[in-house]
Each structure stands twice: as C-alpha cells, then as structure tokens.
Amino acid sequence: MPILANDPSRRSWIDVSKDSDFPIQNIPFGVFLTRDDVITIGTRIGNKAIDLGALHQLGYFKDIPLTDDIFLQDTLNDFISDGKKTWRLVRNRIAEIFDKDNPDLRDNQEHRKIVLFDLNEIEMQLPVQIGDYTDFYSSKEHATNVGTMFRDPNNALLPNWLHIPVGYHGRSSSIIPSGIPVHRPMGQTLPAGKETPEFGPSKLVDFELEMAFITTDANHLGEPIPIEEAEDYIFGMVLLNDWSARDIQKWEYVPLGPFLAKNFASSISPWIVTLDALEPYRTAGPKQEPDPLPYLQYEGNKSFDINLEVDLTPDGGKPQTITKSNFKYMYWTMAQQLAHHTVNGCNVNSGDMMGSGTISGPTPETYGSMLELTWKGEKPIALNDGTERKFIQDGDTVTLRGYCDNGVTRIGFGKVSTKLLPTFNKEKKK
C-alpha cells in the first residue's frame, strides 16, 4: 500500500510555516486533554491539534476498519495494536481530509469548531502506556567516550560491544512527557578517597540525548522476530531525555547496571512520528566491522537522518544550544535492536519503548551528554549569561529538539523540555 500521506507536493488548508515540524506530511500521533477536559487521541498540522476521536465520530474514517472508540482513549496502545496497515490507512485518510483542495472539513465550520484546537487549548499527555522500557547503548562514540573516561583509553570499547547491541531494562513508571519538571534525586554516592558512602542530593545530574521507538505487539513469548520483519513492528519514534545522576550511577552500577541513577525520570516528546513519515529520510548507518552474527545482518538503509539539538536554559535566562548531533551516527539500527531483544524469545507488546542510548557524534560539539561535553566536568561549558556548567543546575531547563530535512520537506518531533527542580522537600511542599 503506497504511503500517500508522504506526497511532498501536498499542501494543507491549515497554515503551516516553513520551519514547522508538522507539515501535512508528518501526521504524528499523540494524546491530549482538550479545553473541555476530555482525553482524546489526536494529530497535529502546523499549530493546530486535531481531535481524531471527534473526527471519527463525525464519520471521516468510515471506510477504514476501526472500532468506534479507537481514538477515544487515553493511550495509543489499542490503535498501535491494530497494526501497520491500519496506521497507514489512517495517515493517508488524514492527509486527504486536510488537503487544501478537499472541501469536506475545510468548508464545514461546525465540524472545524469541534475538531480543531489551538495548541494553548490542549495539554499533551504521555502517548502510550509503556509496559516495558528498554534502553540500548548503541552509539559507538558515546560508549568509547565513557570507556575512555572511566576505564582504559586504549581499550575503551568492551569486548562484547561490537557484537551485541548492548541494552538493559529501564523503569516504565517514571517516564513522563515534556513539560513535567523533575526533582534532583537523593542517593548514595562514594566521595573521592572515601571507603564508605554518604547520602545526599546527587551533585552530577545529567541529561542524555536519545531517541526511542515505540513497538506494536510483535511476537509471542518464545518466538524470535527475524531482523527482516523487525521494522514492521515499529510504530514510530520520539525524543528521549534519559536523565542520569552520574555520581549515584558510579557507586551503584557494578555488577547489575544502572538503577536509581536513571529511574527517577525519563522525559519524552509527546508526538510519536511514525516510521512511515520518516521513510524519505532513510540513510545508511556506519559500516559495521566485524560483521555482526547472521541474526543481526540486514540489507538496505535502516538508519535515519534526523538532526538533533539540545538547548540549556538557565532559570529566567535564554536558551543556548549546547550540542548538535544526528540519529544517523548510531552504530546499531532499530531493526538490529529489536531482532536482538527477541532472539531469546522475549515478547514485545504494543506500547513498549526502546531507547537508543545516548547519541554522540564523532566530534566534541556532537556529544550527547554533559558528561562528554564537559569531559567529566574538566571543561565546563560557558553560558551566554556569564555562568558556566559542568552538569545541570537546579532551575535549568533542558530541551531536546529533532527534525529531518531533505531540502523538500521538513518533518520534526517538536521538543521534550524539562526543568530540573531542587531535591524534593516534604516540609516545604506542605
């Protein structure tokens, strides 16, 4: 089935500015609370949010096999379970409805009032109920930087790294959408030169520039997904800021991996951009050497050219871009990650989320964390307000942005923006 929604020549009767992340070719999916306090599934064109629940009730999807309440839900999980064919039919239909030459909704003022919202009338929610969250570690530059700093510069990559898309399980409950602030976590750390730990606020709170993909029901327990089928089970992608407390991490992570250093919060952008919408931006990933084992080998372009930027905004100050990277730097592809994750029979459900790991490029300006940008704090970043940063300070807002642009169409993810608050204080709250 052709992806008609991707036609680059199509224009919408909704105004879309040239630098918008949300032209009619994007058609992402999200969940929002409306001005009438109703939760609905929606999409976005330009600066208008579109209530798909209302649109469906008004009969605009009548030829597509959808249950009546598929969009009247507080998560996308059921819609994602409907599978790739349905996602494509729905995106194609939305493209038709909002095409500048289609008068059906364009000229129906009554329906437009019901279906369209200004962005300030809605509140974006977490788009899916995330059953399981896995985080990979798939940027070779990031893994090399970390290995160089903390282990051995001459053997920075561990022996398994070039053979396995290394990953671990994260915490689903603390994944939050853009806009929800995060408290600086308390925890155990081992001060330099000491033998016993102390307890207190983390001193080294960091962001991690990541992207994540959301899956549909992929397999039954026990049945691996072959790599050539893996992309069929990927619904779409979001931006992910995997908040990290480096000092807690250092003390706790041997031998079972990061735990409290990561699970206090992970922030995602609220609009899921479908893999279909990203088709025009496919590109080759880095050459993999040595060859991976057969179950991880693939043909064709399975990476995506997605520009990524991170802004740091001091409390009351102005945003400053502190890194520019690209998703295409990832060594392991999403298809490899999903094939690896299921090769032992692990089952993957609708709404599961898998993070890329910190995305660092080949040069220092493209690194994806303060840890790397300031090289453990040895090279602080100078901010325009005259202050400097080794790690994230209370009151700072970290904003990740991402977009594809092939000179014809720009498709973006919007942003995930999160303010770091001081450590939680029960007394103060009362």
Added chain:
Amino acid sequence: MPILANDPSRRSWIDVSKDSDFPIQNIPFGVFLTRDDVITIGTRIGNKAIDLGALHQLGYFKDIPLTDDIFLQDTLNDFISDGKKTWRLVRNRIAEIFDKDNPDLRDNQEHRKIVLFDLNEIEMQLPVQIGDYTDFYSSKEHATNVGTMFRDPNNALLPNWLHIPVGYHGRSSSIIPSGIPVHRPMGQTLPAGKETPEFGPSKLVDFELEMAFITTDANHLGEPIPIEEAEDYIFGMVLLNDWSARDIQKWEYVPLGPFLAKNFASSISPWIVTLDALEPYRTAGPKQEPDPLPYLQYEGNKSFDINLEVDLTPDGGKPQTITKSNFKYMYWTMAQQLAHHTVNGCNVNSGDMMGSGTISGPTPETYGSMLELTWKGEKPIALNDGTERKFIQDGDTVTLRGYCDNGVTRIGFGKVSTKLLPTFNKEKKK
C-alpha cells in the same frame, strides 16, 4: 484494625488437610478462569477455589466499601489500589463467611454451587498486570558465592554490596504463571578460549529460587517512601523462579547488567499471600554490619520465616528435592528494598513486582541455583534415575514450593512449576 482472619483457632466448613498450604488463616488472592470461561478474582481454602466476584454479587461483602466490579476483573491491580485497610476488611469478612459456625453460605446450596470450584475446574492466571519488575540481589550468601566463583574469593562481595540493596530492572512482559512451559533461549555466548562469540541455544539454563513482593500505589514521582511506611505498601508475596541463561549472561552483562540472559521468562506462583497472613511468621533478618545509612535503618522484625524447597523432575520421572532454603536468610529486607527503590523519587504503582534475588542459605544444601549447587557444574547433582545434572535439561520440570509453619498454623504459597522445552522451532510448530 485487628487481623481477625489470622485467628489460629478458627476452622472452616471447607475441609482442609493438615499439610495444606491454604487453611482459613491464609486467604490468598488470585485470578482464575472458571469452568464457564469467566475470568474472576478469587481466593482458596483447602482444595476449593472461591469466586469472589460471585460472592460479592450475592451480597456477602455488602458492608465493605467496594465498587461493584472490583472482583470481576482479570487482574488484582484495582483491588490492590484500594489499600491495606480494604484488604484487611475483605480477608476478615472471608474468614467469617467460611467459619464452620457461620451458616450463611455453608447452608445455602444454591450459592455454594455458584461460588465454589474444584481446582480441576479452574485455570490460574497471572494475578496482576505487572507494570514494572525489579529484581534485587539481596542474599549475602548468593552474592558471595557468585563473587567467589567469577571474581576474587578474597573479595567476593563488591564494595557497594553491604551499603546498597543492589537491584536492577527486569522485564515485565515475560513474567508468566506456574504451568506455562519455557523454551530454552537462543543467544550469543563466548566459547572458552575464543575471542569472537557464537550463536546457538544456551547450554547453561538455570533456575533461581526467589520470592517477590507485589506493591500498591505507593508514591508520586519525586517523593521517597520512608522505611517506616514501606510495609504499608506491600500487598503480598509470591514464589519466583527467575530463569537464567548463565552463558548468555556471562558474555552480555558488562557493563549494563543481565538482559537476554534473564528476560526470556520469569515464573511466579499464582496465589498472592498477603503480608497480613504472614504476620505470625515475622523474624529478625541477619545482623547488618556495618550499619546501613539512616534511610535504610529500621526497628522490629522485618524478615519472615518461610521454608523454601526446589524439586527437579526429569521428563517422565519422579520429583527430587534438590535444595531447601529459607526466606529469612535474606540480608536486606523488603522494607529496605522499597525504601531504597524510592529514595530518589522513583514512583511505584499497584501491581509492581520486586524480586528478592536468588535466596541462598549458609550451607551448600541451601543454595538457590544450579550454578551454586553444582559449583559452576564442577559437582553435578546425582538424580535418583541414575542421571546427573549440572544445569537444567530439556524436559526437566523445576518446582519451587514455600510455606510457613510455627507449629500452630501452616500458611503456604503452593508452587510454581515450569517445564523447560527445547529451543523454539518455527518449522516444527507448523
């Protein structure tokens, strides 16, 4: 509110044999499919399963504030969200209804037909939708054994172990109830003396003798749970067999912890025994030295005396007990685990599950895994059928059992029993 349900002198009008895990003092909670293909929440006395959904519809819980459909659900999550006071009211009422001197249900044959099931008429389900699964590593003997085998016998415990209830995130999707067989996983391993990995079936599949607790909604993101409140948020406990592939684990786990070596399956017993029911079996845990940090310090007995046994049954053969251990050997208590888990603000929801980690006691006959029982395979276990085992073979069934017995009342968990099948074969299945 007193826990009337625990009265050791009470007897039921349902027959309960002396060695039953389910006297009227237990009153565990589970979910089952009935002979009429209906899913309901239930409890168990002796060898009778009791349909709580039907009992509620018949008016037996009329003075307790419960929504009409609280037991007519396919998971216990909503009931668990109702909180400790409600759990206690319901257990106390069930104890009254089934008291041998209470004629209400006992003498109502019509109601009895609706409410009571023989065990062969029902099929036990997973009792909760597990949002997040965390596995701790809280047996000092287990951690010492593993450290001795794989690192340094003189420094077997890592420096953080005595300060932190070390834990990591596991996979929720592959948690299954007793009775569901598990396929031997495929995966990457590094053969001895080789520098590049190979792909194939795991050769070292192991069980892990664990218990796990199920939580209720405990806190909002950002707000720690003080240790003195932690037990209020624990609904109950189950037996957990945390299946492990030792060869996959060895190759993949540095630096982010176990992943595919564990997430192919974790099996639990289907009846959740409440913390209330376990009250009479409280005991002190091992002395903790050095003192833990203040947020992990507690008063009173926060461990439980629970006898644990593991049987191995060869295909077509007879069960043989291969280890006997006890939950009281655990170094870190559940209260400490939950306080630690949330001290950074990580939020815990109804239905989350937290495993103890492998429970090994002080002597070789009390070790909780084949890895330890056979000391990496160096000392195979002789089975009564003349064969021996270093690890688990295809066709073997592993059964974990657990019970408390203070000489007055015996309260048990039943069992979690799982057969290991050969590696999944797509062609064979067709």
